[in-house]
Amino acid sequence: TTPLIIDTDPGVDDAFALALAAASPEVDLVGVTTTFGNVGLERTTRNALGLLALLGRADVPVAAGADRPLVHAQPSLSSAHGSDGLSGFAGTLPPAGAPDPRDAVALLADLLGASDRPVVIAAVGPLTNVALLLAAHPSLKPKIERLVVMGGAIGAGNISPRAEFNAWCDPEAARRVLVVEDVPTTLVPMDLTMRCSVDGPWLDAVGAASEVGRVLVGLTADYREAYRGLLGWDGMALHDAVAVAEAVRPGLLGTRRLPVEVDCGYGPGRGSLLVDERLEARDAGRVDVAVDVDVAGLRGWLSERLSGL
Numbered sequence: 001t002t003p004l005i006i007d008t009d010p011g012v013d014d015a016f017a018l019a020l021a022a023a024s025p026e027v028d029l030v031g032v033t034t035t036f037g038n039v040g041l042e043r044t045t046r047n048a049l050g051l052l053a054l055l056g057r058a059d060v061p062v063a064a065g066a067d068r069p070l071v072h073a074q075p076s077l078s079s080a081h082g083s084d085g086l087s088g089f090a091g092t093l094p095p096a097g098a099p100d101p102r103d104a105v106a107l108l109a110d111l112l113g114a115s116d117r118p119v120v121i122a123a124v125g126p127l128t129n130v131a132l133l134l135a136a137h138p139s140l141k142p143k144i145e146r147l148v149v150m151g152g153a154i155g156a157g158n159i160s161p162r163a164e165f166n167a168w169c170d171p172e173a174a175r176r177v178l179v180v181e182d183v184p185t186t187l188v189p190m191d192l193t194m195r196c197s198v199d200g201p202w203l204d205a206v207g208a209a210s211e212v213g214r215v216l217v218g219l220t221a222d223y224r225e226a227y228r229g230l231l232g233w234d235g236m237a238l239h240d241a242v243a244v245a246e247a248v249r250p251g252l253l254g255t256r257r258l259p260v261e262v263d264c265g266y267g268p269g270r271g272s273l274l275v276d277e278r279l280e281a282r283d284a285g286r287v288d289v290a291v292d293v294d295v296a297g298l299r300g301w302l303s304e305r306l307s308g309l
């Protein structure tokens with residue numbers, strides 16, 4: 001089994017990502033770190049703790065990390081994930097335990113330092129914690145087998161015409177992780193995750209399969225409502241769960257190694273990703289951009305896994 005750490009801002013799709021990790025014997029979920037993002041840090045941390053309790057994994061340490069971006073203040077948002085990040089249903093989760101006394105970077109550093117096997121980090125929120133970790137502890141980089149990052153858009157964004165939410169929340173952190181540092185990285189952009197959206201019957205089946213599934217799917221109401229307008233049908237994107245699926249089953253997603261840049265300017269492109277498809281044959285960098293997946297196969301596998309909760 002591969003040791004896995006999830007850096008997250010739950011978040012409805014983050015909840016599915018945590019559930020997938022808990023349901024997957026290929027990985028050993030050794031830690032969860034939280035960041036601001038879909039809602040504020042205090043809330044994302046409480047949500048992570050409550051979700052792990054729901055999933056029977058209250059043993060996993062949860063450490064709170066960044067409450068704001070590296071360089072600039074985050075504009076206030078009204079989130080598609082509801083006022084509490086879980087469609088207003090965070091109260092249906094079992095009582096949350098206490099967070100780890102360490103902060104996210106300290107927990108990440110301790111887990112990496114202590115692991116005798118290389119660790120996979122799935123980063124499914126703004127990249128502030130990961131950027132701070134790599135900046136503060138460069139000697140630990142060889143301990144990271146791979147970063148699997150949900151973020152960025154090659155085409156249309158979701159928070160601005162070109163920017164995807166996680167990259168937009170902290171573009172400087174995203175640039176540090178995706179451009180400056182040299183850790184092997186698989187980037188799962190929203191272009192791909194949107195293609196893997198699931199519909200009402202899919203969600204109903206997961207909800208009917210188990211008590212945990214029922215609570216999990218109960219967290220989707222507001223988010224699903226927000227997606228109804230986007231998709232034109234009852235469904236939702238499972239963004240973060242697609243990234244964790246790749247962490248659980250390396251190679252599940254088809255990738256292309258491409259040079260990536262992040263727009264850290266202050267114009268309308270701030271937080272957008274520039275994937276340079278011209279240079280593929282030359283210096284392609286080290287980011288494998290996920291561009292392809294067997295959508296039906298992925299949906300079926302996810303449903304199977306989550307139904308086993």
Ligand code: BDR
Pocket residue numbers: 011012013014038124125150158164165166190239240
């Ligand atoms: C990403 O933004 C968040 O709202 C989701 O949890 C996901 O990580 C999608 O753009």
Ligand code: CA
Pocket residue numbers: 008009010011013014037038124125240
């Ligand atoms: Ca997220």
